Amino acid sequence: MEPEKVRAPNIRDVARLAGVSYQTVSRVLNNSESIKPSTKERVLEVIEQVGYRPNQAARALVTSRSRTIGVLTSQTAHYGPTTSLHAIEDAAREAGYLVSTTSLATSGYESITDRLEHLISQAVEGLVVIAPQVKVFDAIRELDIRLPLVTLDSTRRDDQRSLSVDQIAGARLATRHLIELGHREIVHLAGPQDWIEAEARMRGFLDEINDADLGTHPPILGDWTADFGYHVGNELVHSRNFTAVFAANDQMALGLMHAFRDAGLDVPGDVSVVGFDDIPEAAHYWPPLTTVRQDFTEIGRRSVALLLAELRGEADRNHDQILPELIIRESTAPPRR
Amino acid sequence: MEPEKVRAPNIRDVARLAGVSYQTVSRVLNNSESIKPSTKERVLEVIEQVGYRPNQAARALVTSRSRTIGVLTSQTAHYGPTTSLHAIEDAAREAGYLVSTTSLATSGYESITDRLEHLISQAVEGLVVIAPQVKVFDAIRELDIRLPLVTLDSTRRDDQRSLSVDQIAGARLATRHLIELGHREIVHLAGPQDWIEAEARMRGFLDEINDADLGTHPPILGDWTADFGYHVGNELVHSRNFTAVFAANDQMALGLMHAFRDAGLDVPGDVSVVGFDDIPEAAHYWPPLTTVRQDFTEIGRRSVALLLAELRGEADRNHDQILPELIIRESTAPPRR
DNA sequence: ACGAGAAATGTGACCGTACACATGATCGTC
DNA sequence: GACGATCATGTGTACGGTCACATTTCTCGT
Missing domain, CATH: 3.40.50.2300 (Response regulator)
Structure with a gap:
């Protein structure tokens, strides 16, 4: 005949056991200033003892x-x-x-x-x-x-x-690096265009290309995955009208390098690849990936x-x-x- | 003199506007059976109109x-x-x-x-x-x-x-694969030992090694990162008393392969490497990684x-x-x- | 036309807390 | 030792829902 579900103790239970009013308990819980240290201690003791936990729903409600x-x-x-x-x-x-x-x-x-x-x-x-x-x-x-x-x-x-993180600046950094190395034909493998970051990186790329008075192919729109990078890479090797690729993230860069290797191209000898993000694995890819780090x-x-x-x-x-x-x-x- | 903070509408506001009692509104909200379709519709209309949202805190409280x-x-x-x-x-x-x-x-x-x-x-x-x-x-x-x-x-x-996923079975799968290829000296790069999965994978490895009556070196305890795998790989190349490594995850396997390559070792020619997890990038590592997939x-x-x-x-x-x-x-x- | 039973709707209480305010205890001051 | 000021604590109420139960309205057979 015992009660099946024992109710969790509430603030009044604590108050009763501590011999104070519920408001006093509430004050203890909220670190109110004017509380006598001795009563505060007593209340905390009871709280500990009965395993009282303030009900967040009630608190949120009020x-x-x-x-x-x-x-x-x-x-x-x-x-x-x-x-x-x-x-x-x-x-x-x-x-x-x-x-x-x-x-x-x-x-x-x-x-x-x-x-x-x-x-x-x-x-x-x-x-x-x-x-x-x-x-x-x-x-x-x-x-x-x-x-x-x-x-x-x-x-x-x-x-x-x-x-x-300033994505545009990051993309410019990557692109400028390639340009300074002497690349003139750079392809951009972008992220999905409804991603704001992807769009920003693409804009940074295009801005930098423009500033250097270079032309470029329309960026390829990817989906962030290594698989996609691999597929794109397999397509790209047919044309070979580029010497470098800037991928909008490291995974796609990885896929690209995989495809290039499959086609017998050397990275960076035949094609340079830059990624974006600097994920922890990027340093261990083959070859270790040049990329843009963001925190x-x-x-x-x-x-x-x-x-x-x-x-x-x-x-x-x-x-x-x-x-x-x-x-x-x-x-x-x-x-x- | 207007009210600064307009209170969000509550269930009684809705009830008043719909000309019903709050309980009726509550019934609509909870898809009660016995509600006349016409009143239900009216209530829903008001809800929509005033942008009423039930307060989860209140609901949770009661x-x-x-x-x-x-x-x-x-x-x-x-x-x-x-x-x-x-x-x-x-x-x-x-x-x-x-x-x-x-x-x-x-x-x-x-x-x-x-x-x-x-x-x-x-x-x-x-x-x-x-x-x-x-x-x-x-x-x-x-x-x-x-x-x-x-x-x-x-x-x-x-x-x-x-x-x-049965981690032990997975680890056995990986280990058996190496054994069947003819490897006798297999090193295990394990995960942190307070990770239950890491421990299970290690156990699977040891079980399989035992069943094949092989000896092994004590597993190396890692931290799941590619960086760690790289460091371990750099150490391992000094001894060369193994022909294969089973890493407890793909990232560590990646680091290992990086170190082996740095040392002029060929994977899999000189050393075979198996990972665990089959992360999406594993297929694009160099070489593409043999691993254990879990869903x-x-x-x-x-x-x-x-x-x-x-x-x-x-x-x-x-x-x-x-x-x-x-x-x-x-x-x-x-x-x- | 009437009453029974079902369907639809309404009323009161309560969940556990915080806030505003009221009250009681303590204290220094003249 | 009476007094206001200050500190410590208590009381009433509201928050926004749901539940149990009460009440009204409808439906239908006789």
Whole structure:
């Protein structure tokens, strides 16, 4: 006849056992100033003893603060976004926030709004978007979201709410490196065009090409995968009207090098290849990949700082873009005459 | 003199505007059966019009169901865990659940209990642990967590709550492949020993070696990174008392091959290398890597299914382990005589 | 036309917390 | 030793839903 489900202790249970009012317990929980140390101690003892845990739902209900930030990611397991996500979680944890992640399903537009709705209905206090795809921003705009929001997006420098490594500068760095080596026929293997980063890298590439008064073939639009790079590489070897390729990420660069090797071409002897991201494996590819390093961890960390500042109403504006860095390894060399 | 902060509409606002009681609105929200279609429609119209969103905190408070599952991950951005995580999110979404992720900080034990506390205080309904480290399970045991919990852990087959690709079988597959090629001196580069998977792979390796009546050197304990594999490779080339290496993941295998190449050794001519995981890049390494494929997505999906079944009190026990598969590429060959 | 039973809808209480405010205890001061 | 100021603690209420139960409205057979 015992009660099947014992109710978890609540604030009043604690109060009763400690011989104080529930409000006093609440004060202890929220580190209120005016609490006699002895009673505080007594209350904490009881809390420990009965294993009391404040109910966040109740707390969220009354304060309308969930202490949760929402993160919207793309469904793909890329190194960059993943690394940033971890940094975000770390930073959020340190600030006492929890992170609710939600990834975009493969499908289209409704999926995004659906995800955003879901996140909002959980009363997240702010949003970090690390799936910088154009359609995501369309969805955000359409939903008229009033939440503080930070996006990892390099194209809107004026916007207070975005933060990123300067992708354009990075792409220029990579391209300039090739040009300085003497390459004149450079192909760009870009990322999916609805990715804002992909577009920025492509723009940086084209800008640099223009500034050097060079022509180029229209960039090839890829999907970030090594497989795709491999396929593109297999196509490219037929024409051979280029001496270097700038790939929009390291994985595609890897696939390219694979295809070139299959075709009997030497990298960098016959073709130079540059990647982007500097994932930890890039140094161990064959040949070790020249690439553009960006600090995904720093990005993640800062995005949370920015978001929290906005939540507090501060204007932390630590907005200087983070600069990418060119890492020269062995996949690039002057073109063979 | 207008109100600064307009309160979000609540269920009673909707009820008033629709000319019904709040309970009727509640019924509409929960798809109750006995609701006249016409009133349902009217209510939905009002909801749409005023942009009403049910407050999950309030709902969670009264039902003590948060519709959230918590995921505990390691802080490292490895391909496998990340892929599983995405699958978990997908599956959770489909079931109407949200996922709260929390990653383990680098630090030690308190960090884990702290994270678990945090997750629990958010009233997650269940837990998925994809950071299968021994200390995590210690923490879980110590905290005496009563939540439904699923772990991606291969060592406790009897336990109802774990689910995994059979790591031991995978390691045996890889090892047997080398043995069948004629290798007798095989080195194992293992993962960190507090990782349950690493330990399982090592056990599989040793079991297979024993069954073949071979001796082996004590496995080298690594940290999963390509950098580490590279360092180990640089050491190994001094002794040369082996003809093959089985690395506990693909990244370390990559580093190894890099070091071997640096030393002028041919893979697979002089040394065969096998990896584990079959990450998407493995096929494009040089040489393309022979490895053991495991379906991280399937694992993630199933873990959610298992968890939800447990939440519903069903006994879905779909427990057959998922079998890994050996993918033979070009990094393995018979030993040179 | 009437009443029974089902269908549709309404009412009161409660979930666990924080906030505003009220009250009681303590203390230095003249 | 009475007094206001300050510190410590207690009381009422609201947050936005759901649940159990009460009530009204509809449907249909006799």
